[in-house]
Amino acid sequence: MVSAERSMAVGKVYLVGAGPGDPELLTLKAVRAIGEADVVVYDRLVPSSILATIADGVLQINVGKQAAHHPVPQEEINEMLVRLARAGRTVVRLKGGDPFIFGRGSEEAAELDQAGIPYEVVPGITAAQGCAAAARMPLTHRGVASGVRYVTGHRKANEPLDLDWKSLADPDTTLVVYMGLANIAEIVRNLTAQGLPGTTPVLAVCQGTTAQESRICAPLEALPVALKDVSFSGPVLFIIGKVAGIALERSARSDAAICEAISVVA
Amino acid sequence: MVSAERSMAVGKVYLVGAGPGDPELLTLKAVRAIGEADVVVYDRLVPSSILATIADGVLQINVGKQAAHHPVPQEEINEMLVRLARAGRTVVRLKGGDPFIFGRGSEEAAELDQAGIPYEVVPGITAAQGCAAAARMPLTHRGVASGVRYVTGHRKANEPLDLDWKSLADPDTTLVVYMGLANIAEIVRNLTAQGLPGTTPVLAVCQGTTAQESRICAPLEALPVALKDVSFSGPVLFIIGKVAGIALERSARSDAAICEAISVVA
Known part of the structure; x- marks a missing residue:
């Protein structure tokens, strides 16, 4: 043998x-x-x-x-x-x-x-692309978002989130956070502390592109509270930036609402 | 009718x-x-x-x-x-x-x-993903690149490149520049001026994932000169960051070289 x-x-x-x-x-x-x-x-x-x-x-x-x-x-x-x-x-x-x-x-x-x-x-379609297409939300758009970046919101046990918050708090770049649910309050705090407006729209998506997809939209500063009202089962993707506002406008105009629950609670 | x-x-x-x-x-x-x-x-x-x-x-x-x-x-x-x-x-x-x-x-x-x-x-596989997979080069890698960002190096006629160079010059984030060939000297100058090491490896790819794919690898500071020796036909994608060094190592170990011309001319 x-x-x-x-x-x-x-x-x-x-x-x-x-x-x-x-x-x-x-x-x-x-x-x-x-x-x-x-x-x-x-x-x-x-x-x-x-x-x-x-x-x-x-x-x-x-x-x-x-x-x-x-x-x-x-x-x-x-x-x-x-x-x-x-x-x-x-x-x-x-x-x-x-x-x-x-x-x-x-x-x-x-x-x-x-x-x-x-x-x-x-290669495979990454979650940011799949969720954006499903929500009809661009990742870049002339005059709104000149680029896009992907970071992970996951941290190793007992270590702080090692991210360059000043660089991330850029209103002209779409910020996509993978695996960020557990640390979202800290992420929001750091981004707003570095000057990203609290009114910046955010789309949070769970199980994007599947029949079980669920989404909420909220302004950045209201996101941690809005998330308390939903129970997502699975990893959550956050798309932060003015492009999420485009998704909201499209949702308002469409028969098929893009956000099942649009929680603008701020 | x-x-x-x-x-x-x-x-x-x-x-x-x-x-x-x-x-x-x-x-x-x-x-x-x-x-x-x-x-x-x-x-x-x-x-x-x-x-x-x-x-x-x-x-x-x-x-x-x-x-x-x-x-x-x-x-x-x-x-x-x-x-x-x-x-x-x-x-x-x-x-x-x-x-x-x-x-x-x-x-x-x-x-x-x-x-x-x-x-x-x-959605579709974007050039960054296709070129990375073909070159066996990750866009993120634990301890090497904690995230990835996509920007465009294209500018409107007679306008300066409107990019936040300080934020882009981050050695821990993979930077992918789409449509940057015409302005690459300016891009390199701005990134190095903001502290991105001139030794940062770069992979430049033309017609990635097709039979006509061609690539060069060079340190950032040598890139404009290295590009003078090649004639790319079509849009060129630049992947800038330590991950490009991983591609080079893999190339050295592989029978099928990842870079057709590895121009380390610095």
Whole structure:
């Protein structure tokens, strides 16, 4: 068996972005990679509607964090990918959004590099894009937002949020905060302290682009209070900036309201 | 005829991101929209390999800028979309990248809103994501780049580049500059003047994710000189930050070099 394994051709790993949630937002390349896979290694941000597209007989390995479950540590995931590829498998490592935007995909790529495993990276629609399109809210707009930036609001245990607040408090740049729900009060406090107007509109989206999508809109200064009235189940994305005001205007004009609850409570 | 047109149901417009160039990076939703379309209105950033996927009999309208051709003004494009939809057509407005990131898609959405035309926005893989995945270069990486931002290096005629250089010169954020080739010397001068180290690695990519993709890597301070030695045909994307160093390391270890010409000329 050992010699048979040794003579076996090494497999390949695809680091694949599954997009924001809607299975139609998978790329053709992601679909092809999933179709070639012997094994799919996925985490909790990949919705079941996408897992349902995986063919019978393909091994599915859940390495995601779930309430009451400890996630598989990143180092173990890295090793698992190398081990599966060395056993000749074609592996899809399926991650929510884009593997190279807050996805730790680069850590997996580094491990595969080091081990000499062939791999390919398949980009995915990141949550900011999916949520913006669904809400008809641009991320940039001439004269309103000259650029866009993505940061994470997640922090390591017992460490402060290490963000350059002065730079982030720019009214002409759309600011997208991933994984910021737990620390939103601190985020709002720091942004307003650095001069971002408290009236700046914010769109908060949970499970964007899925049938379970829920949103609220609120001015920045009212956001922590507004969030107390909703129960989001899943990671929340915050899009902060004048573009969120465009979404609100469009919502007002449309039959299908963009915000299920527009909480302008300030 | 007039009364027949009046009784005709109004059509629908899809504002669709075609992605960075590789036709496999279209989303399933984009493919479906193109399949439903009677008319596809496209611009110069949509490669011919994607136009080739459009079915025979679908009207294709080129509104793009091309050398020696004047582009169709944005206002005319907006009106064209409204007119086609009012004539009962299903229209795909196909744009390079993502329609809501530097795509002026939001201006088209505003016009459709105003006219009461039903429309849907289909996000696309933006150039930064496509080029990063192809070069195996993350846009964020723990301990290296805590976030990413997209700006445009394009300016209106005779106006200075209106960017907050101090905020952009952040060594811990990946900076992606779209459409910056014409003004790259000014961009480099401003970033280094604000303290971004001249040794910061930069990846410059032209026609990323296509068979014609070409790249150079150079330290920030050497970039304007390095660019004189290459002839890029098409828009160039600059990815500035320590993540570009990761791409270089991976390139050095790989059989398939990530940079066709690594010009470290400083």
